Amino acid sequence: MNRLELPALSAAQVAALLPDAPDGVEWRSVEWLGMGSDHHAFALDRARVLRLPRWPGGGEALRREARLLAWLAPRLGGAALPEVLLLGDAGPRVPEGFSVARRVPGRSALGFALTDPVALGGGLGRWLADLHALNPQGSGLTVDLDPSGHDWRDVALDDLEAAAGAGVLPEADAWAARVRDIPDLRKVVPAPIHGDFAAEHVYLDGQGRLSGVLDWSDAALGDPARDLAGLIHWGDAALLAAARVAYPAAGPSCGAVWERAAWYALCRALADLAFGLTGGAAGGQEAYLRAGRRALDGLQVWWTNAPIPP
Missing domain, CATH: 3.30.200.20 (Phosphorylase Kinase; domain 1)
Incomplete structure (x- = not known):
């Protein structure tokens, strides 16, 4: 609506x-x-x-x-x-x-040339682990889960259509198949999440280290994979590898949380392309288009050994 x-x-x-x-x-x-x-x-x-x-x-x-x-x-x-x-x-x-x-110190990591992605990835992984482990009592956070994934899917397909129509999304049909292949979200245990954890909301100091995190308007008790999607969306393989080591996602559900994160990251990448076509700060639209393309390139590598669903 x-x-x-x-x-x-x-x-x-x-x-x-x-x-x-x-x-x-x-x-x-x-x-x-x-x-x-x-x-x-x-x-x-x-x-x-x-x-x-x-x-x-x-x-x-x-x-x-x-x-x-x-x-x-x-x-x-x-x-x-x-x-x-x-x-x-x-x-x-x-x-x-x-x-x-x-104002949070530093500058937005959107488009920031990382000087030490391994150190930054480790710091981001540990920081997200601390956030997701918080006892939410007294936080005022409410549950935000979509066990069907249909809301995310439908918005992502709309964004995909806009990006494809503007000519900024090659192989749109293959990406649409990925969007429709919703991972199993029915057994997600909600935790405190930022809810919109992406490079533009992460601030770095002059040495490229984590200095701040802003824009908490989407925070909720939700799927931790939504925040981990921001690490995949970043599109830096070294950063992601270090974050995965630092984030304690172990046990039988480890693969599942990262599978969900990759799917959310795809939805976010398509949102970046659509937003880059219409909004953002003055002169910033191209930054969102680059971020979306970089995320898709990273996801292409992520799914190299997994066939695109029919």
Whole structure:
């Protein structure tokens, strides 16, 4: 079902919202950063980020995310998390309100040339293992599972159709067969997950080390394979191999969790291609197209010895 997108605001309009901010939160400049699937983002004085929901209902998602980040901060180390400083009230121009958070240090790993993928992969694997092992009591997280996989499949096929129609997806029929070959999701044990763990939400310092993880709006009690898909989606074989060593997925279900992760990674790659055709930060569309193609190349290697289903 199509949703009615909320009107976008200019940097000047966002600046006009800020005089009502409480004492102790200061800013001198407002600069548009870009558009994600759920938010418009603006830099405030280069030290903070303001996010505006794109869709009705996004205000509650911002408030839920702020509560989760406050819960996670003392429990999850190894990477900085956004610290929400302000939740702005709804108003005529911002019917869902807005949030202001301290900016996560570093830069997005989307398109980042990795200097030490083995060290980074090990760090990401350990960090995800710590997240997935958290006791969710008190987190406010709700269960988000699709045992049929049909929701993921249907969205991925729509994205595939858009990418193929634009001429950015060779061998579309073969990839469509992969999408339709849904792994067994019926016995998944839910765990705390980031929910949208991909390179653009992972921040690295100047030496290419993990420095922060942002955008927790899709966090849930869900399939850990959804986060592991981000490691496959990255498209770096050395990073993935190190992460698999560091992530303690052992026992009879080990192969199953990575099989699910590869399928989710395919769905994510197709979403990148579709998003790269229509959105993202100014000049950033090509970065998403490159990320999607790189992920598909990695998945092609992943499935080299597995026949594409009929």
